[in-house]
Amino acid sequence: MVDERHPGASAAPPHRAERVLVVFPGYHRSWASWLTQRLESYGCRATLQRWDPSRDQPLDEALGDLLLAPGRVLLVLSDWFFQLGPRREAEWNTVLRDFVPSRAERFAAVNLTNRTLLPATAVLEPADLWGVGEEEAERRLLARLDLTGARSPAPMAGPVSRYPNDPVAVWGDVPRRNRQFTGRDDLLNTIQQRLTDAAEGASVCALVGMSGIGKTQLAAEYAHRFSPDYDVVWWVNSDQRNTQRERFGELAVELDLTRSSEPGERIRVVRDALRRGEPYQRSLIIFDSWEESEEAAHFLPRGGTSHVLITSRNRSWGASTAVVEVAGFVRAESTAYLMRRAPHVSAEEAHQVAAEFQDVPLQMAQAAALLGESGMEAAEYLRMVRGGTSRPGDTAALSRYLIDYSESSLTSWSILINRLRKSEPHAVELLTLCSAFAPGSIPVGLARGLSTEDLPERLRWINSDLPAWTRAMETLVNYSVLSWDSRAGTKREAGPEEQSVHMHRLVHGIVGDLTQGDDREMYRQVVRSLLAEADPRRPEDSRTWPRYAELLPHLDPSGALSSTGTRVRTLLLNCLRYCYTGGEYQVGAELAERIREQWSESSGPDDPSMLVLTTHQGNILRASGRFREAYALDSARLERLRAVPGADEEALLTATSCLAADQRFLGQYAEALQLQREVVSTAEELFGPDESTTLLASHNLAGGLRLIGHYAEAYETDIQTLRRRETLLRARHPHTLSSANACARDLRLMGRYQEALARQELGVRRYVQVLGAQHTMTLWARHNLVLCERRAGAAKQDTGTVLASLLEQQEQANGRSHFSTLAVLTDYGNYLRQYGDVRQAKDLIAEAEDGYRRLLGQAHPVPTGMQTNVGLILQAEGLRDSALNMFEQALAGLRTLLGDDHPVTLGCALNAAGGRNFTGRLEEAAELSRDTLRRSRQVMGEDHPLTLSCQVALAADLRALRDGAEAGKLEEDALQRLARTLGAQHPHALSARQRVRPYWDFEPYLG
Structure with missing residues (x-):
């Protein structure tokens, strides 16, 4: 050939x-x-x-x-x-x-x-x-090599390295290659060996060691050195959870896997693509500065041929992750590095410097840069660091670094700062400004976009003197104090305002302490101003989420949390709204609590900004399942407002609405409904029937009606709200989609399965188009669609596969213990029980029941109702007495919590009657079945599927008691009604015709 x-x-x-x-x-x-x-x-x-x-x-x-x-x-x-x-x-x-x-x-x-x-x-x-x-x-x-007459090349066995001059297909923000990188060859080869030799699906290696030991540089060098072995190389800054999620999710866009901007969806499709090896087989994902190993399952693509490299100070990464300890340089590496950066230093002098700094790479980089840039003689430098030249700043604060680093290291940094004060004062001012940000990625270029009024006089050179700015930046980079951020090349081309640098955590701490006396508050004020100026002011718009993720880490170091300025406080509240809409509940809850602590020192609880903070904080707590905390917050606010004569009506409206939402989640359905009716009435008086606040109040009112079992009334309220939202907001607005989803749910609960399915199919298509397939609201709509398909007997694909996929996606978006995930766990368990996998069903139902009890306590309708699902599992296992015990407990509890006529209570009564029948308690079974049928006809109507199930069950009980005449009449009437309402081939109708005892699955629903 x-x-x-x-x-x-x-x-x-x-x-x-x-x-x-x-x-x-x-x-x-x-x-x-x-x-x-x-x-x-x-x-x-x-x-x-x-x-x-x-x-x-x-x-x-x-x-x-x-x-x-x-x-x-x-x-x-x-x-x-x-x-x-x-x-x-x-x-x-x-x-x-x-x-x-x-x-x-x-x-x-x-x-x-x-x-x-x-x-x-x-x-x-x-x-x-x-x-x-x-x-x-x-x-x-x-x-x-004189091989031009050689034969044609033979194909190579195994993976072939890409030509090094050819770029990687996808190269994501890897730090620029450090041309001073020295040695570490054995360590790099070890990393490659660990990743290559790992079993398929377990190619994860964690580089662990103390701060400043060179883990990030090592990972970056590995990415550059071995890049021809990969088609995708993607760098994820992981020191903040929200930035980690945003950055990892951006790979989905780069690979053209989704158009969604929702982080949960992006993360899921990236993990799935890496696991399948599509569109590229060979991928390297680097998570830099990842300390929270508990989050690993949400990101690591278990399966496939991808390699994952982690840098961390945390050694607890589990048995499936290869841990490589990163120590300091060996002496030859230290001296080689130093002599390259500072050619005037002799080998013996390099040896002495390396010994002085214990071969720590970060300190060797600083010493080499100082010697190389200044041309200082090594002997003089060693004399100064050993002599402990006086340091500015907080000596007590600096002493905390002596645990891992020598006194000489701190003195060397002091020498550098002092030299820069004399030779490049602008560089020191810029460095001090950087230390008012958080360590890591610093969008320092934003300072150049500030107006003159936002800059103190001594710093106005920042936006007026570009050459001075450029010189200061280059000085700090040359002295290895800062490095260009991984995206700096692109940002520098875009202009100084977009420049971003990276500052190591250790350097940030030391420099911050050394410059403590340099008008620190002035610099923090500048950072607060630039953060406020950078606020996109559209936190609900997913296109702005990367910017909020970039700003979030710098709020606390800049003093923004304690600021009383209107612009800064608006930024903080917008960041909370971003956390809520973007699903960053944990980050948002922590941020909200820190803001509350700071604002409480200067603002009273009824200050307008505090009231808005309470609203956002309560929303985040409620969305994350921390219902009692949200209730305590909202109830205290409402109580205070009600005690104030002439309190602001809109503030009262918001507080009442939030408390009603908390009560719905906590199972206080009647109290919540009463409060929500007040909210709707007040909103109509204040804003009119068509304003967004009123429509939201009506939407929540329908939710309250649904929870007390008034499905028809809930549907009438929802359909009116839907029509108004379609007129005012159009069909694809998220609020309109939410109303459409609620209408479909109402129709399904009313037994109008085909109508519910038709509406929900359209709703899901629109959710996917507008919010993306993995947005939390889309996942909820897709879950409802599965239930609609099951009730209508019209599943278009394997329901078990769909529910398993939904469960994985919910867990990825919200966590395993979140209430929305528990709902999918329950419905998946019910499905598996019905179709024969009782063992797995039992595990899922038990997990869901335990989760709900931890979340909601004992005296709540949802964990109480879960007992009937446990009973169905026991019944499927043949443990009929135990099953009946669970049915009776659920029935007694729900009668107390919801009343005898609630549809959920009636469903549990249907199961309890079946349990009595199966254990030979025929008279008691018939008595309960007759009472349940009577109540269901009154509450649900004669043709509702639940009513017809109760009728079929009573016929079975009467037949067991030898009352064939009444049993036959009831059965025949039920069969005709089932055929008329659901269709003769519907699973319910077929089961009734085959005289299979009907049962009822409890479907948990909150809020």
Whole structure:
């Protein structure tokens, strides 16, 4: 076969079996791998040899060692290659001139740089591969090794490395390659081995170690060095949960997996795509600074061929994650790094500096930058750090770093700050400004967008003197105090206002303490101003969520939480609204509590801003399932407002509405309905029937009616609200979709299954189009659709598969113990029980019941009703006495909590009558069945499916008591009604015709 890249190439075998030793510095492993694979494809026997000879070994001796291998020695050259050791250029030139010429036939080279190489490298006649395509690079390689007459390349077995000059298909915000990166080759190879050798689906490696030990740099170097082995390389800053979710979810957009902007959906589709290996098989995902291992299950793509790399100080990552301990540099790495950055430093001096700083990479970087940039003599530098030059700032605060770092390290930072004060005062001002942000990614360029009024006079150069700004930024980067953020390249092209930098956590802490006296509050005020200015002011718009995720970490360090400024407080409230609409309930609840603590010091509980805060905080607590906390907050607010003569009516309206919502979730249905009627009446008086507040109040009123079992009245309220919202907001507005979903639910509960299904199918399509498939509201609508399909007997796909998928998605979006997840757990368990998988059904129902009891307590309709589902499990297992006991407990509890005529109580009574029948208590069964049928006819109507189930059950009980005449009349009437209302082939009708005892699944519903 002729290779298309080499048309006309001879099929003859090579003249000789060439042996080639490919010698490379670790920095160029990707090139060495490609060169080796290409040579092997042409029949050569190629061997990889990472070469990093000890500085103490003579260079000619080290080169001579390479010649011990048979065949040619192919050196992979760049300017980096000649810094191995490190060695002086004169030594390299001398050895290349003296040692290589007499052995020239054994040496060959390729050149990977456009920088000028040492003059003596001409003796190696390097083939220049810089900036050429793969085909041309291969041609030049073969020509240099005299292999141009070789046969066509054979296909390679196993994975093939991509040509290093070809970009990765998807490259996501990996920090720029650190050209000063030194050593760590063994560690990098260990990481690769751990990821490659892991069982499929378990390729997760955590780099753990103390702060400043170089974990992030190591992960970044791994991404660059081994990038040809991957099609996707994606970097996720994980020091904040919300930014981690946003960044990981952005990969879904990059891979064109979804158009949704909802983080939960994006995360799910990314994990699924990585697990399936679509659209790319080879992916590397790096989670940087991830400390919360409990969240791992929500992100890690278990299954497939993806590799995951984590950097963390937390060592508890579980048995399925390979943990690699990252220690400091070995001494040779420290000295090599220092001598490269500061060429005037001798080997012995480099050794002394490394010993002084205990080979900690972060401190070595700072020392090397200071020595290299300033040209200070190493002896003078060591004298100063050992002498403990006086430091500004809080000495007591700085002492906390002495647990892991030496006194000399802190003094070195002090020396740097003092030098910059004299030579680059603007750099110190910019550095102090950065320390008023949180560590990590800092959008410092936003400061240039501030107006002159928002900047103190001494900092007005920031937005007026671009050259000074640029010089200050470059100074701090050159001194290794800051680094450009992973997106900095793009942002720098967009302009200084978009520049973002990265500040290591440790550097941030030390610098902050060293600059404590530099008018810290002034800098924090500037940061507060720029954060407020950057507020998109549209927290419900998912397109603004990445910006809020970027701003959120900096609220606390900047002092925004305690600010009394209107703009800053508006920003805080908008951030809470973002947390609520974006599903970041945990982050939002913590933020709201910290805001409350701060605002309470300057504002009373009835201050307008505090009232708005209470609304947002209560919404977040309620949405996350913390109902009692929300109730305590809202009830205290309403009580205070009611005690104030002439209290603001709108504030009273909001407080009453929030408390009614809390009561609905807590099972106080009658009290909630009474309050909600007050809300609707007040809203109509204040705003009229068509205003959004009134329509929301009506929507919530229907929810309250539904909870007390008044389904028809709830439907009439919902349909009116839906019509008004369709007119005012149009059909695709989220509020309109919510009303449509409520109408479909009402119709299903009323037994009008086909109407409910038709409406819900349309509603789900619109939810997916407007909010995305994984938005929490869409998941709820899809759950309702499954129930509509089941009740209508019209499932279009395997219901079990759909429910299992919904369960996974709900867990991903809200967590396993969230009330919406528990609802899916329940319905999935009921389905599995019905179709024979009793063991799994039992586990799911037990988990859901326990979850509801923890969430709601004992005396609540939902955990009480869950007992009837437990009873159905026991009945399916043949434990009829135990099942009856559960049915009776559920019935007694629901009669107390909801009353005898509530539809949920009637459903439990249907099951209890069946339990009595199955245990031989026939008279009691018939008595309960007759009473239940009578009540159901009054409450639900004669043709409701629940009523007809009660009628079929009574017929079965009478038949067991030998009363065939009445049983026959009841059964025949029920069969006719079922055929007329549901259809003769509906599962309910077929079961009744086959005389299968009807039962009722409890469907948990909150709020």
